[in-house]
Amino acid sequence: MRIALDAMGGDFAPGPIVAGAVQAVNDMPELIVLLVGQEERIIAELSRLEESGVTIHRDRLPIVHASEVVGMEDKPVEALRSKRDNSISKTWGLMATGKADAVVSAGNTGAMVASGLFNAKMFLPGVRRPGIAAIFPSNQGPVVLIDVGANMAPKPEDLYQYGLMGAVYAEKILGVTDPKIGLLNVGSEDDKGNDLVRSTRDLFMNGPNSAKFYGNVEGRDVYDGHARVIVSDGFTGNILLKGGEGAVEFLFSALRETMTRMMVELPPESAAKVAEGVKQLKRRYEYKEFGGAPLLGIRGACIICHGSSDDRAIRNALRVAANIGLSGVNDEITKMLASSVAEA
Amino acid sequence: MRIALDAMGGDFAPGPIVAGAVQAVNDMPELIVLLVGQEERIIAELSRLEESGVTIHRDRLPIVHASEVVGMEDKPVEALRSKRDNSISKTWGLMATGKADAVVSAGNTGAMVASGLFNAKMFLPGVRRPGIAAIFPSNQGPVVLIDVGANMAPKPEDLYQYGLMGAVYAEKILGVTDPKIGLLNVGSEDDKGNDLVRSTRDLFMNGPNSAKFYGNVEGRDVYDGHARVIVSDGFTGNILLKGGEGAVEFLFSALRETMTRMMVELPPESAAKVAEGVKQLKRRYEYKEFGGAPLLGIRGACIICHGSSDDRAIRNALRVAANIGLSGVNDEITKMLASSVAEA
Numbered sequence: 001m002r003i004a005l006d007a008m009g010g011d012f013a014p015g016p017i018v019a020g021a022v023q024a025v026n027d028m029p030e031l032i033v034l035l036v037g038q039e040e041r042i043i044a045e046l047s048r049l050e051e052s053g054v055t056i057h058r059d060r061l062p063i064v065h066a067s068e069v070v071g072m073e074d075k076p077v078e079a080l081r082s083k084r085d086n087s088i089s090k091t092w093g094l095m096a097t098g099k100a101d102a103v104v105s106a107g108n109t110g111a112m113v114a115s116g117l118f119n120a121k122m123f124l125p126g127v128r129r130p131g132i133a134a135i136f137p138s139n140q141g142p143v144v145l146i147d148v149g150a151n152m153a154p155k156p157e158d159l160y161q162y163g164l165m166g167a168v169y170a171e172k173i174l175g176v177t178d179p180k181i182g183l184l185n186v187g188s189e190d191d192k193g194n195d196l197v198r199s200t201r202d203l204f205m206n207g208p209n210s211a212k213f214y215g216n217v218e219g220r221d222v223y224d225g226h227a228r229v230i231v232s233d234g235f236t237g238n239i240l241l242k243g244g245e246g247a248v249e250f251l252f253s254a255l256r257e258t259m260t261r262m263m264v265e266l267p268p269e270s271a272a273k274v275a276e277g278v279k280q281l282k283r284r285y286e287y288k289e290f291g292g293a294p295l296l297g298i299r300g301a302c303i304i305c306h307g308s309s310d311d312r313a314i315r316n317a318l319r320v321a322a323n324i325g326l327s328g329v330n331d332e333i334t335k336m337l338a339s340s341v342a343e344a
Numbered sequence: 345m346r347i348a349l350d351a352m353g354g355d356f357a358p359g360p361i362v363a364g365a366v367q368a369v370n371d372m373p374e375l376i377v378l379l380v381g382q383e384e385r386i387i388a389e390l391s392r393l394e395e396s397g398v399t400i401h402r403d404r405l406p407i408v409h410a411s412e413v414v415g416m417e418d419k420p421v422e423a424l425r426s427k428r429d430n431s432i433s434k435t436w437g438l439m440a441t442g443k444a445d446a447v448v449s450a451g452n453t454g455a456m457v458a459s460g461l462f463n464a465k466m467f468l469p470g471v472r473r474p475g476i477a478a479i480f481p482s483n484q485g486p487v488v489l490i491d492v493g494a495n496m497a498p499k500p501e502d503l504y505q506y507g508l509m510g511a512v513y514a515e516k517i518l519g520v521t522d523p524k525i526g527l528l529n530v531g532s533e534d535d536k537g538n539d540l541v542r543s544t545r546d547l548f549m550n551g552p553n554s555a556k557f558y559g560n561v562e563g564r565d566v567y568d569g570h571a572r573v574i575v576s577d578g579f580t581g582n583i584l585l586k587g588g589e590g591a592v593e594f595l596f597s598a599l600r601e602t603m604t605r606m607m608v609e610l611p612p613e614s615a616a617k618v619a620e621g622v623k624q625l626k627r628r629y630e631y632k633e634f635g636g637a638p639l640l641g642i643r644g645a646c647i648i649c650h651g652s653s654d655d656r657a658i659r660n661a662l663r664v665a666a667n668i669g670l671s672g673v674n675d676e677i678t679k680m681l682a683s684s685v686a687e688a
Contacts (some may be wrong), residue, residue: 073533075533075535110531137594138594139594139597149530152530152537152538153538153539184583186493186496186578186579186582186583187454189417189419191419193496193579194496194497194579195497218582218583218586219582219583219584219585219586219587219588219589219590220586220587220589220590220593221590222587222590223590223591223593223594224590232583234530235530235537235538235580236579236580236583238530238562238563239528239530239562239563239576239580239583239584240563240583240584240587241563242562242563242564243563243564243566243584243587243588243591244563244587244588244590244591245563245564246563246564246565246566246567246568246588247567247587247588247591247592247595248591248595249564249567250481250482250483250567251591251592251595251629253483254625254628254629255599255625258621258622258624258625259621261621262617262618262621265617266614266617266618267611267614270610270611270614270618273606273609273610274606274610274614274618277602277603277605277606278602280602281598281599281602284598285595285598
């Protein structure tokens with residue numbers, strides 16, 4: 001398994017990116033991570049880690065030099081055009097030429113997606129448009145929300161495919177038995193919403209996989225987990241994802257404030273226990289545990305990580321990328337789409 | 345000030361609805377609440393409260409009989425058509441004929457909005473389409489998100505008006521000084537998003553109120569409060585609102601679980617303090633405190649409450665409805681729209 005990692009992508013790159021790669025390679029004896037980016041800076045990070053006593057398998061951490069970096073705030077398409085020798089395009093190039101089985105980046109999401117969608121030969125057979133799947137926590141376990149930003153103006157047929165691809169991912173990678181597909185909407189009744197969701201609903205209801213269709217789900221139902229796959233246009237999905245992150249951050253900061261005020265009134269031992277409880281809770285809801293968002297529908301695998309990813313997040317993303325390759329998700333998606341051509 | 349209250353609307357109606365009206369009338373000596381619904385059931389609730397010792401100003405709580413009830417799960421337009429003598433249509437009828445200055449309901453939101461939009465004579469001069477404004481908490485204080493469900497397929501001009509109406513509401517009712525208007529989008533860069541948001545952005549940038557425009561805001565920025573008014577199509581706004589509610593509920597249930605596990609290890613006095621802290625925190629983020637969502641752009645006032653509203657939520661909603669009437673919000677909206685005609 002060979003994964004091309006954008007070593008320059010992320011708010012704190014290349015430090016935590018390189019560190020995450022080193023950890024992943026130490027965890028998985030079959031894994032080779034191609035570190036794509038500015039050679040000198042990557043070497044400096046590797047040396048720094050080595051000096052601090054970390055074991056580094058340099059033979060499984062080859063460096064692929066890319067002189068330019070797409071910034072987190074760069075306009076994606078412009079940046080890809082003007083910075084020809086950038087690390088994002090190079091990771092995709094490595095996958096397109098068979099030198100890597102997967103790509104991972106915590107860099108500019110727009111550039112990562114644009115670079116992947118640019119070459120339609122990288123799409124799996126039958127796929128109309130790849131979609132980004134984000135993983136949410138729920139009362140029943142992880143939930144797949146697809147799309148969260150690859151496709152701002154999808155057709156009903158795109159959303160239909162997202163549901164099927166998401167279901168394969170939930171089953172094969174997240175271990176969900178018979179995942180149901182929900183359609184993100186403003187109410188549970190059939191006729192709710194806009195034209196896009198009504199037409200998409202018809203495709204699911206009348207298609208060969210209608211048994212997998214749960215029906216409409218509302219924004220709050222994401223967290224109950226009755227539908228383990230939730231289909232959305234990329235605009236709304238992105239807003240829901242980031243809105244959820246914002247709500248969680250906001251609440252934790254309020255919780256911290258409340259707790260800090262309360263702590264002074266508690267005996268030290270009690271205060272320590274409360275602090276530990278809150279810390280555990282926070283860890284449960286951090287995006288880091290989910291290891292990034294896969295772009296589904298492409299040959300190979302692509303994991304898009306949060307810009308603020310630390311070494312743990314990168315290590316998890318590399319593990320997920322390897323799993324996609326090993327689990328046969330893509331064969332399953334191809335089969336599923338071929339047998340599920342929907343009549344509009 | 346006369347407010348027509350849908351006594352039959354809400355998951356637990358008419359009990360908490362009538363109780364909230366009684367409290368509001370006790371709070372505000374000028375207030376008259378018309379209790380609209382099944383007379384016998386309303387009288388029974390009033391008698392029950394009276395027997396338990398609550399002071400009831402029956403002279404300021406007249407009952408307006410409506411024999412039928414729109415159920416929470418009824419299809420709005422169908423229900424309004426088939427149940428002619430329903431309490432929702434009757435509250436709107438009272439406002440249309442000048443017998444009430446405002447309407448309040450915790451019932452079927454779709455029916456409440458459809459009933460209001462049905463009669464365009466109820467729109468304020470210059471208003472294209474009324475929009476529902478939800479109030480979010482943020483680090484800077486309350487934030488207005490408009491629209492959250494009245495308009496599923498708005499035009500850019502509708503969104504532009506929502507921003508201006510929301511700004512008047514934030515200033516006059518929430519007491520925000522010079523509120524900035526943000527446009528809900530998937531990124532901060534100018535060209536992000538779909539056609540709708542790009543055209544809306546142009547209207548704000550080139551309109552006479554460009555100084556009020558903050559720019560694009562993402563899902564997570566709702567909670568930072570830099571823009572105190574956030575404009576969205578009704579579909580996405582609804583998903584963001586309910587997604588936020590879901591995230592908060594989900595997190596509080598996890599918090600409760602963590603705390604319960606921890607409590608047994610704490611001395612009783614510490615455990616009581618922790619429980620009190622969590623309770624206080626929860627209260628801060630409950631929708632009840634915000635008193636429902638106003639439908640902006642109509643003559644008079646309309647407050648749409650959460651289906652699970654209790655007496656406190658209804659009392660707050662009645663207070664907000666009275667404030668809208670007293671504060672001159674509608675005159676200000678009319679002036680603002682007249683002076684802000686945008687050239688597309």
